[in-house]
Amino acid sequence: MTTSTNRRESKIPFVGLHAHSVAGSIFDALGYPQEHMDFAFENGMDALALTDHGNANGLAYQVLHAKKMQKEGKDFKPIFGVEAYFLPSVANWKQEYEKVMQDKKSRKADDLQSGTTVENEESKKKMKNILNRRRHLILLAQSQEGLKNIFKIISTSYDQNHFYRYPRVDYALLKKYNKGVIAASACLGGVYAGCYWENRDNGEDQILKAFRNTTQKMQSIFGDRWYGELQWNNVPEQHELNRYIIQMHHEFGVPLISTADSHYPSPKAWKDRELYKRLGWLGKRPEWMSSELPVDVEEIGYELYPKNGDEMWEAYKKYSEQCDYEYCDTLVLNSIKETHRIAHERIESFFPDNTVRLPDFVVPQDTTPGEALQKLTAEGLRTLGLSGKDEYLSRVAMEIEVIDSRGFSKYFLTMKAIADKAKQTQLVGAGRGSAAGSLVAYALGITQVDPLKYGLQFERFLTKGGSGYPDIDFDTAEPMQLKEELIEEWGDDTVVPISNWNTLQLRSLIKDISKFYDVPFTEVNSVTSKMIYEATPLAKKKHGITAGVYNPTFEEVMEFSDSLKNFLRKNPNIKTHVESLYGQVRSCSRHAGGVVIGENLDEWMPLIASGGVRQTPWSEGQNVRQLEPMGFIKFDLLGLASLRMIEGAIRHILKRHHGIENPTFDQVKEFYNENLHPDHVDLKDEKVWKNIFQEGKWAGIFQFTEEGAQKFCKNVQPSNIIELSAITSIYRPGPLSANVDKEFATAKNSPHDVDYVNDLVREVTEETFGFLIFQEQIAMLAHKLGKNLSLDEGNKLRKLLTKKGTGEIQEQKDKIFSKFLDGCLEKGMRKHEAVELWEKFEYFSGYGFNKSHAVSYCFLSFQCAWLLNYYPAEWCAAFLDKEPETRKEKAINISKSLGFGIEPLNVNTSGMVWDISEDGKTLIQPLSSVKGLGEKAIEQILDNRPFNTIEEFLFNENVVYSKLNKKALDVLCRSGALGTLMDDRFSGTKHFWSAVAVDRPRKPKNFDENIEKYSPEGNFTEEELIQYKINLTGVFPFDLVMADHIRNSLDKYMVPPISDYDAELGGVVWCIPREVIKKKTKNGKDYYIVRVIDDNNETNTIRCWGVRPDKDIVRINRPYMMKLEWNPQWGFSTRRMSRNFKLLG
Secondary structure, three states: OOOOOOOOOOOOOOOEOOEOOOOOOOOOOOOOHHHHHHHHHHOOOOEEEEOOEOOOOOHHHHHHHHHHHHHOOOOOEEEEEEEEEEOOOHHHHHHHHHHHHHOOOOOOHHHOOOOOOOOOHHHHHOOOOOOOOOEEEEEEEOOHHHHHHHHHHHHHHOOOOOEEOEEOEOHHHHHHOOOOEEEEOOOOOEHHHHHHHHHHHHOHHHHHHHHHHHHHHHHHHHHHHEEEEEOOOOOHHHHHHHHHHHHHHHHHOOOEEEOOOEOOOOHHHHHHHHHHHHHHOOOOOOOOOOOOOOOOHHHOOOOOOOOOHHHHHHHHHHHHHHOOOOOOHHHHHHHHHHHHHHHHHHOOOOOOOOOOOOOHHHOOOOOOHHHHHHHHHHHHHHHHOOOOOHHHHHHHHHHHHHHHHOOOHHHHHHHHHHHHHHOOOOOEOOOOHHHHHOHHHHHOOOOOOOOOOOOOOOOOOOOOOOOOOOOOEEEEOOHHHHHHHHHHHHOOOOEEEEEEEEEOOHHHHHHHHHHHOOOOHHHHHHHHOOHHHHHHHHHHHHHOOOOOOOOOOHHHHHHHOHHHHHHHHHOHHHHHHHHHHOOOEEEEEEEEEEEEEOOOHHHHOOOEEEOOEEEOOOOEOOOOEOOHHHOOOEEEEEEOHHHHHHHHHHHHHHHHHOOOOOOOHHHHHHHHHHHOOOOOOOOOOHHHHHHHHHOOOOOOOOOOOOHHHHHHHHHHOOOOHHHHHHHHHHOOHHHHHOOHHHHHHHHHHOHHHOOOOOHHHHHHHHHHOOOOOEHHHHHHHHHHHOOOOOHHHHHHHHHHOOOOOOOHHHHHHHHHHHHHHHHHHHOOOOHHHHHHHHHHHHHHHOOOEOHHHHHHHHHHHHHHHHHHHHOHHHHHHHHHHHOOHHHHHHHHHHHHHOOOEEEOOOOOOOOOOOEEOOOOOEEEOOHHHOOOOOHHHHHHHHHHOOOOOHHHHHOOOOOOOOOOOHHHHHHHHHHOOOHHHOOOOOOOHHHHHHHHHHOOOOOHHHHHHHHHHOHHHOOOOHHHHHHHHHHHHOOOOHHHHOOHHHHHHHHHOOOOEHHHOOHHHOOEEEEEEEEEEEEEOOOOOEEEEEEEEOOOOOEEEEEEEOOOOOOOOOOOOOOEEEEOEEEOOOEEEEEOHHHHEEEOO
């Protein structure tokens, strides 16, 4: 057993049975569970309970850290619990709640909180608000059974019958799930406290009556497991409460405990916690909370850190004297000691059962998971026509042996069930990640790429001696829809979305904390605006990174930003707070695609809810791995917009070329399977390679939306899927910084100049022209060249080469190198050749990419290209339909560059999606692109058109005008969608709008009156028209402000838009100013901030220094050519506007 030389000793045995952490008591407690546990251990305790507010979100941290402490030889016991929110009867409360809600229909939806709650300490004294009513109740697990019951209690408290603002439990729930659970009365907001606060105005007899009633009910449920909880602070009401609790001890024999109710991990953290609480209330601070930070802890009246027994005794003596209350010392001393007895005599030493629980229903009855997997895989091979091929049979046998021996058969069956469900309603991806190297996954229909055909390794995915579960990421067109379908079919206690915990970040922390120390905003902003810029180059240099985007860590910004260091040196209090609060929990959200799947999950984890959706209390991601160690496997169901585009294009194809007006998904899937499925699409189609990838048509081609990737692809001139995969693998910051792209293009175009050490090296690397582009190539070369070096060892080498170390890691490298060198020498290589190849392994290990992933994703790129090549109109319509608004203008320009016209909004031709004219030469903007125009209104238009006159549109007996209402008429008029119905009776667009929409006519007579009444109004101004187009469609109307001859001239002289700025072109760009903000420097000199837009629909900001306001006039919504400078700190800037700004036209 390890003991720290600094560890304190306490004469009085004590264990904290009431403690909070930031993991589950957001903006109330500070510090993660491991910090509390470490301090408690150093402070002389050998156990600590975690009882966060209404949840057990910190339990995974608690478990994992306790195991770590055990490995370090520290004798420390974790105790699992919750401080639940209690009401005597949730059913009765709900009746009152529903009555209140009838009078509060306008209450905003954001009153609902997610996954965790922000405690309002003052409201503990005001239990009158029915919507906030709840009492705290400590529940502690004595055993595995007790923990399961607590999990069930928490999960139930978050269901729709128990949750509003807070998750609630009641006597009925406690009676059902109390076995193996200890309960205590909690704090000033607790169960006994509720009896006090609700009856204090009615006298002592009423208070005692409520206490006795509560005691009898709790003892009827928990027996001697019901405890009265004493706390020690300078709040007078606390001592009143203590007195009544002690009376229950004398009257009913209720055993007593004293608790620290700790909320931060050490005595010095009190001020950070006070600040953290205030950050949680920024912008909505209640009256009871002062904006001023307390000067010292005595001003608060209590210290809430994990005290030891001696400190508990001191707190009792200090605060009872301050509040002038006398207690029996023996009784209080016993209440402190009792916590230690409970922790070690009444609560077992155990960890939560982390047996992996995958659903049993994926395994057919009377069979094992391994047998089911083998049978389904064999059926899949037969369906694919591969069951008679020996290499496939031997590969499947090998894979199943590995899968089943590691206990993963049920995982694969679950993944197949997910894939089968998804394929019923939407398109799915060909594969993602290393799982595409599995023939079993291919045979089961989880992936679509034949791994043997393209040389994809199973060992890159799974090895016999590996650890941890496999990770199959699954791409779908509509992941949210798939999740909802799975939850509906399998149940919300079987399919549970994974939580993400968002944390406080550096920039916002500095800004928010500075407000409490009255630091001027301009001073703070001058630091936060450039600290990342200052730190990034030095951080990249530290890691040897020369190209690509890099986000420096918190520690690197603190180390490398001079502005930040000077600011924090000047404001040491802010520095202390930032270091303490960075990374503390800010809010709860949901993982983009992750779900946990298993049966009766509400018994095996304490489920929470967000926005009415159940989700996990623990997370799994890049920085946190909690689910798998706790026995839960994450399934990633991820969305790809390109799959939605493919489906949209197929629907257009079936409609235009196959005469199917409303294609079903089965018809879409049939077309996909026959023409685009990786098993059937013609990868040797020279037209696709030539027209798209070699000549460069890039409308929405997956992985080729960036100009750099497009140029690189044209330079390489790929003609097969492996070359395309190499391009996408190289186009990443690491390889680009090493100029691999240029070297690869040269080698590709001069393959005869590539030298190979021997035939084995040629066999493995010829497809990538001698380069080690794929990680699998390193593993395969090590296997083929080494002496008795397995492919599993080759993949182990791939991982080892990316790690640094001189101990065990280096020993493992040396062992593999020895086998590699021996094999190379046996195969006739010289030692220096073997060493040089090994050095190549080391060099490329940092750049190599997963071939299975690259090939699978390039199939999707090729599918997009095939559709663009053979069905360009249909593809572009789908491209425009699925591109987000921020990229819509760029997509429109790309479509125009391919020769398509764009028809503006028109109620007689525009549909629900981007459509295609009969001649296939024009793309028609949809009505659904108009903001504020609902689906019901569009349906009324589509069902009743064409409209020949505005009267037919306004007074149509078949139109339901409650759906096509005044709001719809307004946006249709201002967006121009009704423009073709405006005739010569109207003096202009504004006249038309006022007569039709502003003063909505109910009868033709009213309309005639409106035409006459509003005739003086004429047209909207050009600025109004532009603003309406932008606000209502999200697209800047370049056709209104930029003549064709100007655009042609810019193209002729290769002047790029500002978003494609290139300093090598002299910094000359074009753009359109949208806003000019006049400002002054600290020295009083004038400058402008000009916000501009270009035809990529991207906005940028230009700082114009040294302006002369009387002469330097910028015209809004007019095209300009500019000469600009750019740097990472300030962005775009210029001086002498008269020379560097040129108005066009």
